[in-house]
Amino acid sequence: MSFAVSMLVFLGIASVIGTILKQNEPYENYIIKFGQFWFGFFEKIGLYDVYHSVWFLIILLFLVISTTLCITKNTPIILKDFLLFKDSLEEKSLLSFTHHLVLKNKKKVNLSQVIHYLKQANFKVKEKLKDNGDILIVAKKGNYQRLGYIFTHVGVVVICLGGLLDGNLIFKAQELFGYKKIETLDIPASKVQEVSRLSVANSSFRANMTLAEGSSDNVAFVRMKDGYLVQDLPFKITLKDFRINHYSTGMPKSFESDLIISDPELSQDITKTISVNHPFTYKGIAIYQSDFQDGGTKLDIRLWNFLNSNTSQKINGKIFEKVKLDKDQLTYEFNDFRKFNILHLKEGIKEKPRNVGPSVTYKIRNNSGQAREYISYQYAMPIDERSFFISGMRETPQEEFKYLKIPADQKGSISDFMLFKAALQNKPLIEAVAKKMANQSVNSDKNASVKESFENSVNKLMTLFGQGGFSNIARNIDTNIPASEKDKAVQTYLKIIDIASTELYKNQFNLSDKELDQSRVTFIQDALNAYSDMFFYGSPYYFELINYDQKEASGLQLTKSPGQFWVYLGSLSLVLGIFSMIYLRERKLWLLIKSKGGAILAFTSNRKNPDFEIDYKKVSQAIKKIIQ
Amino acid sequence: MLTKLFKSSKTSFQIFNALYLSFLLGGAFYALKTFHNYMDIYEKAILFGSVGFFSWLGWSWNHFKKIIILVFAISLFAIQLYGGALANSEHIFLLKYLISSQSAIMWMNVFFALALLLYWLGLLTKNNLVDDIASSFTSLAVLFGFIGLLVRWYESYLIGLDIGHIPISNLYEVFILFCLITSLLYLFYEERFNTKKLGAFVLIVINAAVGFILWYTFDRHADGVQPLVPALQSYWMKIHVPANFIGYGAFSLAAMVSLAYILAGKKILTSYLPKPAVLDDLIYKSIAIGFIFFTIATILGAIWAGEAWGGYWSWDPKETWALIVWLNYAAWLHYRIVKGLRGPVLAWWALIGLVVTTFAFLGVNMFLSGLHSYGQL
Numbered sequence A: 001m002s003f004a005v006s007m008l009v010f011l012g013i014a015s016v017i018g019t020i021l022k023q024n025e026p027y028e029n030y031i032i033k034f035g036q037f038w039f040g041f042f043e044k045i046g047l048y049d050v051y052h053s054v055w056f057l058i059i060l061l062f063l064v065i066s067t068t069l070c071i072t073k074n075t076p077i078i079l080k081d082f083l084l085f086k087d088s089l090e091e092k093s094l095l096s097f098t099h100h101l102v103l104k105n106k107k108k109v110n111l112s113q114v115i116h117y118l119k120q121a122n123f124k125v126k127e128k129l130k131d132n133g134d135i136l137i138v139a140k141k142g143n144y145q146r147l148g149y150i151f152t153h154v155g156v157v158v159i160c161l162g163g164l165l166d167g168n169l170i171f172k173a174q175e176l177f178g179y180k181k182i183e184t185l186d187i188p189a190s191k192v193q194e195v196s197r198l199s200v201a202n203s204s205f206r207a208n209m210t211l212a213e214g215s216s217d218n219v220a221f222v223r224m225k226d227g228y229l230v231q232d233l234p235f236k237i238t239l240k241d242f243r244i245n246h247y248s249t250g251m252p253k254s255f256e257s258d259l260i261i262s263d264p265e266l267s268q269d270i271t272k273t274i275s276v277n278h279p280f281t282y283k284g285i286a287i288y289q290s291d292f293q294d295g296g297t298k299l300d301i302r303l304w305n306f307l308n309s310n311t312s313q314k315i316n317g318k319i320f321e322k323v324k325l326d327k328d329q330l331t332y333e334f335n336d337f338r339k340f341n342i343l344h345l346k347e348g349i350k351e352k353p354r355n356v357g358p359s360v361t362y363k364i365r366n367n368s369g370q371a372r373e374y375i376s377y378q379y380a381m382p383i384d385e386r387s388f389f390i391s392g393m394r395e396t397p398q399e400e401f402k403y404l405k406i407p408a409d410q411k412g413s414i415s416d417f418m419l420f421k422a423a424l425q426n427k428p429l430i431e432a433v434a435k436k437m438a439n440q441s442v443n444s445d446k447n448a449s450v451k452e453s454f455e456n457s458v459n460k461l462m463t464l465f466g467q468g469g470f471s472n473i474a475r476n477i478d479t480n481i482p483a484s485e486k487d488k489a490v491q492t493y494l495k496i497i498d499i500a501s502t503e504l505y506k507n508q509f510n511l512s513d514k515e516l517d518q519s520r521v522t523f524i525q526d527a528l529n530a531y532s533d534m535f536f537y538g539s540p541y542y543f544e545l546i547n548y549d550q551k552e553a554s555g556l557q558l559t560k561s562p563g564q565f566w567v568y569l570g571s572l573s574l575v576l577g578i579f580s581m582i583y584l585r586e587r588k589l590w591l592l593i594k595s596k597g598g599a600i601l602a603f604t605s606n607r608k609n610p611d612f613e614i615d616y617k618k619v620s621q622a623i624k625k626i627i628q
Numbered sequence B: 001m002l003t004k005l006f007k008s009s010k011t012s013f014q015i016f017n018a019l020y021l022s023f024l025l026g027g028a029f030y031a032l033k034t035f036h037n038y039m040d041i042y043e044k045a046i047l048f049g050s051v052g053f054f055s056w057l058g059w060s061w062n063h064f065k066k067i068i069i070l071v072f073a074i075s076l077f078a079i080q081l082y083g084g085a086l087a088n089s090e091h092i093f094l095l096k097y098l099i100s101s102q103s104a105i106m107w108m109n110v111f112f113a114l115a116l117l118l119y120w121l122g123l124l125t126k127n128n129l130v131d132d133i134a135s136s137f138t139s140l141a142v143l144f145g146f147i148g149l150l151v152r153w154y155e156s157y158l159i160g161l162d163i164g165h166i167p168i169s170n171l172y173e174v175f176i177l178f179c180l181i182t183s184l185l186y187l188f189y190e191e192r193f194n195t196k197k198l199g200a201f202v203l204i205v206i207n208a209a210v211g212f213i214l215w216y217t218f219d220r221h222a223d224g225v226q227p228l229v230p231a232l233q234s235y236w237m238k239i240h241v242p243a244n245f246i247g248y249g250a251f252s253l254a255a256m257v258s259l260a261y262i263l264a265g266k267k268i269l270t271s272y273l274p275k276p277a278v279l280d281d282l283i284y285k286s287i288a289i290g291f292i293f294f295t296i297a298t299i300l301g302a303i304w305a306g307e308a309w310g311g312y313w314s315w316d317p318k319e320t321w322a323l324i325v326w327l328n329y330a331a332w333l334h335y336r337i338v339k340g341l342r343g344p345v346l347a348w349w350a351l352i353g354l355v356v357t358t359f360a361f362l363g364v365n366m367f368l369s370g371l372h373s374y375g376q377l
């Protein structure tokens, strides 16, 4: 008993370990987390897949064995007790019960009344006439409680065995003796060797399969440790279409895959739509909708050159493929496309998340192999009453994205910003504006030298700004201006940049002062900030997604689990067993009616709790009343 | 004369029961007639299954019957007041201040808080009248809580036909369910054992949950109706979640009674509390009822997982912690039933069991990731 309970406790503790350490992650993650030494140690003791480790299975096995022993030990006793009415008891043994009552009758015992009462109280009753003329009444009820013990524990054993049937014990044995090996190389399924393949005859597996729309396959992959196994299937699955339906809020409502199953044994293909919670089972293999990913969406992209004038180029990309820009020695690696992005644009109160449209994640790798990761959204997003194109960049996957916010123009496009940016980099235009500003602010000719130096400083300031934004100016101030005058210089410079940029803007878009409304003023400010941030963006191009041709891929899970039936059956037995053990109350009663007058009542139960006392009181009083 | 009176009250009792059954059946048929287009065969089965369950509960416990009748009557009235327009919750006085789901749930919170105060007052002053009032407040809280959930169910359909669903799908909703089930279990035993003194303890966990609901509402603004993610769109949810919460509720009840038991053993409040044997029996009974429902819930969860995720057992953290909780109470029951162990050890164990249970219920969502995606904090 204590052994069984310690097994339960062990099992509990082992399970806790498995929930604290994330299981079945790629091995690199563990190496990063623990370092080489501990990684190797933890791998040896199976911590990355606790529930399939040898020691865990041994605990389970002990549990099964000890429970089985307990059942075999107790079952005969229980069955005997269940079937038999113990009618051999003598007066002496009745008197030794803790709950007994000696009755003296004043009248003749009305036997049928006693029996009637007992039956009414749901007792099963047997009478026996003893040799000496005494009558022994044996009654019992709630007898199934004892069977409950058997049902409960048989249930536990059956569940464990069913679970083992669905585990990977057979593979483990095969691996141990070298018949099977986990494949760790990233190669096409057709090239995977026989030792890493599981045959169609394999009776139990849980495998995954990713199908792009329009493609088909007849193998699935079983992920194991740091690699995988290939599971051959007795049929071919084609993904005709994958759909995500959405709620009006933009949240996903359903994931559905239209499948075609082609079995050489059938003259006709089976078409079937599966979705989450609605799998399809064929030939004992259940096919589930498990996840989805991109299946190679085609992208039309415009790359705007940040640094040189107002040029752009078009490229075509495809998710999971690369495009190399020879001129810059840069490679674009397209990783993911998402048609819907549900974002929380405003923090806090009652603000609902909303769909901001498609996004692409990609990496830009330079010729020395270093890469930064980017995310770009197709449409401008409303932020603080304005509209911005957002693109995020990070240098390592552990970081958060840092975002570049480029203001959209009144038509909702990026072109005004690009035009304005061109103006900020346009040398002749800057010179013209500097001249104009000098003319306006220094009015008479006699101050020609002042005018010229003003013109020069505007020119220089705007060129510095054009080459590196605000941080370039800050650097310049730090090196050239004494600390005591910094604040004043910053003020002046900012004012000049403000005025000069506004001039550049008016010039570029042919606007008069009157046409320069508040929204345009804000635009200029946002654009100057974006322009400055651009130098930290790490890419010479702004990525504009013009168009896409989406292709999705559906993630399917295929399982064959012969143990499932047994697990469910065991569960049923467990529930029935627990129920009868807890809610049925076993009661046994003997009433010896002596031929010489008087009677002895004995009452017992395998569990003597307060309810038992209550029952004893009730029954004994009723019988007393009948007899006396 | 006396037997005659007894008999007649027995028949009127039976008439009441029959009326109750027909009331429930009527409601079920009405729901079937109105909503059959939105229900699949399993949901219809669950509908009539719950008629069975509720009539069984009502027959074995009269007080519950009264609560249920009031809940349905008032909820129907609220639905009538809505008349199909969500905006009416702002315009119509009764809805706005009393029986729209948000208001009803706030009233539930208020009554639970008052009940806690009064139970303690009753305990410390040994005043039975105050106990009676506290108990009535608990019933009132349950009444309002159930109205809140039922009306919320209706409101969710007013937000959008495809959004509507049974309100047991996120942390806010299941916390309400937890309060209701725990207090119903307590009220049942309160009547059975005639001990109103334990409310002071049981209402502590319930009010902890109320605190969570308030924090979730006012700080997190997480009290809105969210559409169901695909994995939760299943009739299994309707039985798996309530069964689970009967388990959680019963284990919490056992833990709080254990607390009383431990205190009484340390000569604190001893003269105020029921006898240790009564407490002990109550601890066992509520763990037993919790255990059976928790077993059923875990099995149902496994069957559901088998249908939704492609495997009846994936060692997902939530599943694993359910197993841990189960193993814990299985071990507890072995000690109690087989070894006949009683007393403070089992009481401490039941109290610590609540820590394990709470981790399975909340901690997993907060600290561990897994397939049980709903209700991240």
Ligand code: HEM
Residues within 6 Å of the ligand: A001, A004, A008, A063, A066, A067, A068, A070, A071, A074, A149, A152, A153, A156, A578, A581, A582, B330, B333, B334, B337, B338
């Ligand atoms: C994982 C689940 C379980 C395991 C591994 C298990 C294991 C065992 C074992 C090994 C014994 C034998 C003790 C002995 O006689 O030497 C036992 C006895 C017993 N178990 Fe369990 N058990 C489990 C679940 C349950 C449950 C859920 C209950 C009841 C609610 C229960 C109630 C009992 C009872 C009453 C006995 C005593 C039988 C007797 O000797 O009369 N068990 N259990």
